[in-house]
Amino acid sequence: xxxxxxxxxxxxxxxxxxxxxxxxxxxxxxxxxxxxxxxxxxxxxxxxxxxxxxxxxxxxxxxxxxxxxxxxxxxxxxxxxxxxxxxxxxxxxxxxxxxxxx
Numbered sequence: 001x002x003x004x005x006x007x008x009x010x011x012x013x014x015x016x017x018x019x020x021x022x023x024x025x026x027x028x029x030x031x032x033x034x035x036x037x038x039x040x041x042x043x044x045x046x047x048x049x050x051x052x053x054x055x056x057x058x059x060x061x062x063x064x065x066x067x068x069x070x071x072x073x074x075x076x077x078x079x080x081x082x083x084x085x086x087x088x089x090x091x092x093x094x095x096x097x098x099x100x101x102x
Contacts, residue, residue, distance in 0.1 A: 009017060028034035037045070054060060
């Protein structure tokens with residue numbers, strides 16, 4: 001169905017969609033049927049979503065890899081990646097020692 005135009009709500013411009021949604025929200029609040037999450041309900045919903053997402057091992061692997069790559073890009077710290085820092089230490093692995101001789 002190439003070339004099919006969107007009709008109805010999807011075919012409206014964003015401002016018209018927002019106005020209709022705004023009216024619906026106001027009407028629901030006036031009628032008393034609008035639902036507002038308590039902090040406990042929101043916490044439970046977030047936990048449920050997190051459990052659901054974490055079941056997808058491929059997804060978790062991808063986001064973990066992306067996080068690891070971004071942490072090595074220098075955005076979080078000013079130095080090289082931890083593996084690079086380890087290879088730059090002098091022999092002995094403890095770095096320089098400074099003694100104060102008085």
